[in-house]
Amino acid sequence: MTLIAIDAGHGMDTAGKRTPAFEDGTIMKENEFNEATAWYLSEALKRNGFATILVAPEKNDTSLQTRVQRANDAKADAYISIHANAYGNGWNSANGIESWIYDKSDANTLHLAEEIEKEVVAMTKRKDRGVKRSSDLYVLRYTKMMAVLVECGFLTNLEEATLLRSQKYRKDCAEGICKGICDYYGIIYTAEATQQTDCCPKRYETVQQLPYGKEVIHMLIDNGWLQGDEKGNLDLTLDMVRIFMVLDRAGVFEEKQQKTISAKEKKNGKRKKKA
Numbered sequence: 001m002t003l004i005a006i007d008a009g010h011g012m013d014t015a016g017k018r019t020p021a022f023e024d025g026t027i028m029k030e031n032e033f034n035e036a037t038a039w040y041l042s043e044a045l046k047r048n049g050f051a052t053i054l055v056a057p058e059k060n061d062t063s064l065q066t067r068v069q070r071a072n073d074a075k076a077d078a079y080i081s082i083h084a085n086a087y088g089n090g091w092n093s094a095n096g097i098e099s100w101i102y103d104k105s106d107a108n109t110l111h112l113a114e115e116i117e118k119e120v121v122a123m124t125k126r127k128d129r130g131v132k133r134s135s136d137l138y139v140l141r142y143t144k145m146m147a148v149l150v151e152c153g154f155l156t157n158l159e160e161a162t163l164l165r166s167q168k169y170r171k172d173c174a175e176g177i178c179k180g181i182c183d184y185y186g187i188i189y190t191a192e193a194t195q196q197t198d199c200c201p202k203r204y205e206t207v208q209q210l211p212y213g214k215e216v217i218h219m220l221i222d223n224g225w226l227q228g229d230e231k232g233n234l235d236l237t238l239d240m241v242r243i244f245m246v247l248d249r250a251g252v253f254e255e256k257q258q259k260t261i262s263a264k265e266k267k268n269g270k271r272k273k274k275a
Ligand SMILES: [Zn+2]
Pocket: 009, 010, 017, 030, 083, 084, 085
């Protein structure tokens, strides 16, 4: 099985690596993006049949030596370092995606970097700054396998920093990197199977069909709160049933039921008096 080492650049306590202050006064540390994206990448790669090793899962800043050592010891086939870029200190217009390889890298590494760069750009629709070569990036220089460092947008660009903060963009970057790795290895990329589970959950029309939660659904029907369609089909998913069960446990219906009962009792009482 092909083993991919994933390096979430920096640590939460690394000085300097952060956005300027957003309008609301908050900042985002680069490692917040790197760590989340590394995790998404690991999940995406495993889904596509790769084995992964996270070489810097700690909150503190794992040394570059340790990161490289872990990948070398594990005999990983490729090393992916995830970063967000920065230019200067305040907000500015520098933007886009770039990938880095060691300047003495072979053609395979260049090919891998090009595939990753292409797919991350396609996925995020950000500017393509291309693949660049460096002679001094430690993790690229001392890893014994192909190594690519991806800069997934600029912390110093307000639009990109806002994206870098979002889970959607982090996922997109991870899926883009995964696609690039699949391209390189000639594997047909498999996207996350959200459609089967999220779009078409099983629907239940009667209380009898439900595997659980019958009692609470009965109660809702008895109170006239749940009626279903004109034929009386309930059209319930288990997610809905579970929400009702949680609300029931929280006593939401209990209170309402008592109100209904006391209102009924009052009504009955008044009627009785009138009668
Ligand atoms: Zn970085």
